[in-house]
Amino acid sequence: MRVGEVCLRVFDLDEARRHYGERIGLIETHKGDRDKLYYKASDEHDIYSLVLMQSDTPGIEYFAFKTYADSDLERFEKALTEYGLTVEHIPAGTYPRSGRRIQFRLPSGHLMQIYAQKDQIGNGMPTHNPGTIPDEGYIRGMRVIRLDHILLGSSEIMRNREIFTSIFEMSISEELISHEDETRIAIFLTGSNKPHDIAFVLQPDGNRFHHISFLLESVNDLFHAGDLIGKYNIAVDVSPNRHGVTRGATIYFFDPSGNRNEVFTGGYVHYPDTPQLTWDTSQIGRATFSHDNMPRQSFLDVLT
Ligand SMILES: [Fe+2]
Structure with a gap:
């Protein structure tokens, strides 16, 4: 269904809490693990979609896709095993308030999991006569709605494409x-x-993290996020612009550990019959940042 969980490594949990909680506006939903923080965005129902873990090395620890039915896990395990990957079983409850998972290392070097069950705690509004907005204070900081997508780097992206x-x-x-x-x-x-939902970019090394992206409701909210980024001196990679690829409006910035974040809004609706689009590197400026058609070296080279 979607990328349902991302686990990032950060140097310092207090700094990370200020950044992801107060500034970005994610909601801390599960407490009790000494070395981890658990967050969800305002319009997500599942109890968490972002896990931060203390580490001496930034980057991505694992990511997980949520699938609709538990029986999907057997089907995926069989196909992945036949493809030649080693699939591990993670029992229910290993991750807080989550059902069982399968886990495997992609050819790109990234650790991926699939699960079908995680407790839902809602989006701050009832399911009967829900209204349109939760109580004051539930949506705050950069007003992010949901975890949208991740971009990962590796020297091996073609076998991921096949999988x-x-x-x-x-x-x-x-x-x-x-x-x-x-x-x-x-x-x-x-x-x-x-x-x-996910993208892979060719890089000299495997198992690299390029960015995690959170959805905003509007370009007005993107500008508001830019105001907060300036006010709190958050390190910026690319200030407001629009991607050629996806046509989404974007800001890129860094968390205190150097992991790249994005706030994103817009982009087209993709249907099963939407034709695939291709860009080539003669237009790399337009493909990446279409307001000035300028490729950014930092955007291409800086990964964790
Ligand atoms: Fe993105």
Whole structure:
């Protein structure tokens, strides 16, 4: 259904709490683990979608997709095993208030999990006569609505492409290819109506993290996020702009450990019959940042 959980490594949990909780406005929902923080965004029902863990090295620890039915896990395990990956079983309850999971290392080096059950605590509004907004104070900081997508880097992205399309039956919404030899530089994949749920970018090393993106309701909220980023001196990578790929409006900035974050809004609706789009590197400025058509070296090179 979606990327339902991302676990990032951070240097300092107090700094991370200020950044992800107070500034971005995520809601801390589960407490009790000494070395981890658990967050959800305002319009998510599941108890958490972001886990932060204390570490001496920033980057991504694992990510997890939520699938609709528990029986999907057997089907995916069989297909992944036949593909040649080693699949581990994680019993229910290993992760707080979550059902069983399967876990495997992708050819890109990233650790991925799939699960079907996690407790739902709601979005601050009842399910009967819900109204339109939760109580004052529930939506705060940058007013993020949900975890939207992640972008990961690796020297091996083509076998991930095969796994995500053939086994997980996701669609390629867009690709960026080299204009010289048509090598795939970036692959954008969707399992929903979003222009992307996950993307992979070609990098010299495996198991790299490029960014985690949170959805905003509007471009007005994007500008409001930019105001907060300036007010609190949050390190910016790219100030408000619009992607060619996905057509989403964007700001990129960094958490205190150097992990890149994005706030994102807009972009088109992807249907199963929407044609795949291709960009080539002769237009890399337009593909990445279409207000000035300027590629940013930091955006291409800085990963955790
Ligand atoms: Fe993004």
